[in-house]
Amino acid sequence: MSADAREPDAELLARVFLARVIEPGDEVGGRWVREFGVAEVVRRLRQARDALPGVSAARWGGLVARAGAAEPERDLDVARAAGVRFLRPGDVEWPGQLDDLGDGRPLGLWVRGTASLRMWALRSVAVVGARACTEYGAHVAADLASGLAERGWIVVSGGAYGIDGAAHRGALAASGATVAVLACGVDRPYPRGHAALIGRIAEQGLVIGELPPGDHPTPSRFILRNRVIAALTRGTVVVEAARRSGSLVTARASQRLGRITMGIPGPVTSALSAGVHELLRGEAALVTDAADVVELVGEMGELAPVRHGPVLPRDLLEPAAREVLAALPGHRAAPAEEIARGARTTRDEAIARLYELRALGYVERHGDGWKLTRQAVISVRRGRSPC
Known part of the structure; x- marks a missing residue:
């Protein structure tokens, strides 16, 4: 049971408060929490004096203004009404691998769905890629996610158009489990065109995010969301990505965190595969299907079949x-x-x-x-x- 299923305690309310005030991935805010504790950080923000170190006066003023509008009790009430719970570090369901993010670790996670995030994250793979993907990319992503789901793996992605959506649908089609990590409040699915898909994910899987109820996505929040996808999973597969694709941010975060980074090659003439090919020239592993992925991220003995050409x-x-x-x-x-x-x-x-x-x-x-x-x-x- 998560902490907010009971009467909220002071530490829970403090973290919900900070989730409204401090942006996801803010390492300065994370350092404050580590050095001073959540209660002291909340006290200083509420009292608007004794500025915490490491920020300018203008930025401190912006945080104080946010703090004046934060209502953690209301956020928890809105979340409960939407079937959403709040997880914090130390809860039984908290995935310990998120701690690898150090001071950039989420202050907490809003979770929609009934499964245990901690248990699912232990056997999960991220499948990410271009929003404006090709038919080839969508087919490969769906087939890969379906194969992973059939092997008992959880497919994690960002709920976006393109490769993300194809991966989620592939896992669902195989009656498997999938997790959507959003860059907005989990009660306000984005993109709107995926409202039905995200609702289905919440019923059959999990929808999670760092932003409190009602919060909207921004370009920076999408980028910062990707570090959670990378940290949560055993490895990241990039299906299609141009050279400036946000999915490459996920792949590089995966590499920094010591996770396994993989790429599926595409046509050398396709700009949407250029980013993947760049990864493959580095330390990323080339994979072609779910068996290849499981051999890399799975336990000893989970080997891909030996592949031969046709026997003449x-x-x-x-x-x-x-x-x-x-x-x-x-x-x-x-x-x-x-x-x-x-x-x-x-x-x-x-x-x-x-x-x-x-x-x-x-x-x-x-x-x-x-x-x-x-x-x-x-x-x-x-x-x-x-x-």
């Missing part, structure tokens, strides 16, 4: 027979002696192999010579059996 019928022949078959000219009959020289064997051995090949439909007698059958010529080119 001639691959099933004995090595000596393959040598004899390769020694036959393509468009004429040849005597056994010539074939033996080409196969680097004796005449008797070549004849024995030629009879085997005739039984399999590869060759036929032409007087004193041997020739590939018409079906064999076609099948060797196409990789099929002549029989």
Whole structure:
């Protein structure tokens, strides 16, 4: 049970207050909380004196103005009415890996949905990419998320158009679990065109965010939201991204945090894959499907299957027979002696192999010579059996 399911205590109210006043990812604010404690930070902001260190007078004045309008009890009431709870560090459900963000750690998280965020985060993968994605990108993201969900992994993304939406839908289509990390209040889904999708995620998964109820997204909040996606998960997969894509921010945050960073390549002619290719030239791992991802982020023994090219019928022949078959000219009959020289064997051995090949439909007698059958010529080119 989260702390706000009971009568709110002073520390809970203080963190809800600060979530309204301090922007997500503000490391100065995080340092204040670490050095002075939430109660002292709240006291100074409320009393509007004894400015805390590390900010200008103008910025301190802006924080004090925000503090004057903060109503933590009201925020909790609005959240409860929307089926939203507030998690703080130290709660049973708090994902400990968020602590890797140091002073940039969220002051708390607003959560919509019934599952345990801590348990889900332990086996989660971020799938992110371009908003204006191609059909290829959307297909790959949905297929990847579906494959991860079928293997029991949680798909985490940002709820946006493009790759994010395709990833969420892919996981839901496989009756799997997914988490949307929003850059706004979780009671006000954004983008509006994804209101139905985000509602479905809340029913089947989790919708989380740092911003209090009713807060709106801004460009900086989208960027800062990405650090939560990176920290929460075991690894990040970028499906499509241009060179200035916000999803590259998630990938680089993942690298800084020691998580596994992966990319799915696209056409070299596509600007929407240029950012992914840049990652792959660095330390990111190239993956093509869910099996590849799980091999990297999963436990020991969760290996992707060994991949082979197609097995051709001639691959099933004995090595000596393959040598004899390769020694036959393509468009004429040849005597056994010539074939033996080409196969680097004796005449008797070549004849024995030629009879085997005739039984399999590869060759036929032409007087004193041997020739590939018409079906064999076609099948060797196409990789099929002549029989």
